[in-house]
Amino acid sequence: MDRVPSDGTPPRIASIHGVLSPKQSSDIMDRLKRAAGPTEILERQVAVNEAVSGSPLIKGNSVNLLVDGPATIDAMFRAIGGARHSVNMETFIFEDDEMGRRLADLLIRKREEGVRVNLIYDSVGSMQTPASFFKRLRDKGVNVVEFNPVNPLKTAKKWRLILRDHRKILVVDGKLAITGGVNISQVYSSKFSGEGKGPLAIPWRDTDILVEGPAVSEFQKIFLHAWEAQKGPALNEKEYFPEQKEAGKNLVQVIKSRPGEAGRTTFIMYVSAVAFAEKSIHLTSSYFIPDRQMIEALRDAARSGVDVKILLPKTSDQSMALYAGRYYYDELLEAGVKLYERRNAILHAKTAVIDGVWATVGSTNLDFLSFYNNFEINTVIVSSDFATEMEKMFTRDLAESDPIKEEEWEKRPWASRMREWFAHLFARML
Template identity: 50%
Template structure:
């Protein structure tokens, strides 16, 4: 007979009771994305520093992107659909730098802040009152006092543990601080919807340089770990694994539009006049699309384009994600890719700061393994990266997790980068993580303890709310 500690048994009973109540009120989960096959296809047109390129120019650039990479037709099958879904342009002339983990990302962000001359726009989910948070706060205050306008959007739930005095100090220095969807309904500036959160991580400096990805502003990313649900400093070294991008070029203007739209939608006070859209200049050769999603739309634009990209894959899908609770459409898309011979590999966490998400995701392992999807769990870190590489030429990095919360309830932000050159960097990063991961086999997984199966079953009942 299965034995477990009394406290754990009581917790499981409570979870089961509440889960049954949730199921009674939500007997079926919604379809997140409509039929992608019906999406109209138009010729793909790139946006350069001087405006739209001609069809011939766009075609030549796209053909060049696939050279020296895997044999694939993803551009032909997917990009027109992506453009129709998302609406934001594919921009050329960008420079993209792949950043891994807190020290590299924070160093680059703080260097960019120090060099700001006109304005700084920052949007974040978590901004903590710790060593890293204080460094960023002081850097922003210093620039504000130098005449650089600083505008900050911080999520109310994500920053609920940060003292009000932390943000008041910023505001007193002249920083415009906007609380996204306040927890307190009496201070909400629009309709109050507690479940809608701003999960984006974005920093824009002078309209010319931008940072996005998965990283929050917290010391755990510099050197930290999670303990009993709280973020605490850990002197043993960095244990959070994250991925971000530094971007320069025309795509920064698209990210700027998303920030300003979020500010306006939250009914923030009018922003001080600044050069938010400086003349566009080429900074490199990368082709990039910015994609922002919000629950105000009929469906997640990021999710829809991800399904389309995986559905168009011919050779490989390499996916790394922190919080994996797939819906039926994503499961079917991954299984179909594996069935047609695509090498589908997922790197997922072996430990996490979210018990429910962790076990809910594991509840789908057997189904995926039977379909031929290869699963790996990253050792020794809290995996927080959100990256996908398809056929070695279509890559995305951003804030979006593969769970219902990201696709239904959160405001998210990703960048899509095209081409074999950048794809090789993402693949090298994936293989490095793969070397630090343990493969999960079907035979091994079927031998897991009954208590783990029960956790998975209970956690999956919460899928819609995770």
């Protein structure tokens, strides 16, 4: 994507009263420019997102950054515990461990209180969870849908094992949403301690957000669409869309993707954001296996003087993906991209903050599975205040990371190079 100038047309901004006039939209953009300085990303990238996804910027939202797993888990339990009407949850992994059982007990309790509880879990992501775990939820009145079942006899649609639901969405009472990268698993429950040995003995580092305001309806629509597509029990949609009120000052755009070339909206979101950046690109990615278009966009940005920093894992639960990602380090470093590897944690976050005003938190990894095969969701937040919070989080992570220096990287053993070359041959499968 070329680095082209803006034509001056403001992006479409929606409110609880409908779409704002061009002048009202321009006034909002002008205030953001005064706070963050001029940047193409404020108008061009947001317009690209809307063109490919149909999702406008929505004003009037509160967005709280849930920096790590413990913060996210606490927020989930508080939100569900306070539910009065409905709980809708969509997740890739729902494990039968301490956290999973606690959450299941809470969902059952809320159902007994009369709250409508609907759950979508991915069949492959939750493959290790026994069927009896979900049967207990169903027996207690929770509506449970298995996304694209591994067993072809259980699906009413064409069976395609590779298509997975990687989204993480929680919507409570239609007025609060939590989304990001955190699955339902005990591995997210501990804070960074610097202790432990082996990839499964150290904490997982992930990030979510809590959204309140009119943008929550977008998450609800996405959940209900997935529910209907998976032939879940019929739901009365009118019961899931309460009247919304403005809850804050953040502009939010909700971007969902689906498998196939026409559905790669989160891929377009990332590539266009990188292409339109003018000052800084700070990415955090748990599984980093970029395609050629993303590599070129990152290289072009760095060569044009943009501060490009990418935070990546030093240890991973997927070693082949780790080596495949490292295969691309050489050409990125040569172009001036700064790479860092996070120590003493399994880095699982998928976030970005660009030009000090545009940020995204979501489920999308910078790899082929997310861009081609998975159903994903990312939230774009256009706010200098929220971007500042994201930058602070990124800086704290960098302090716990090792920089990859080009001259040292070139001296790595040939055995490492061979592992990287071999792993990258399977890039589309990792």
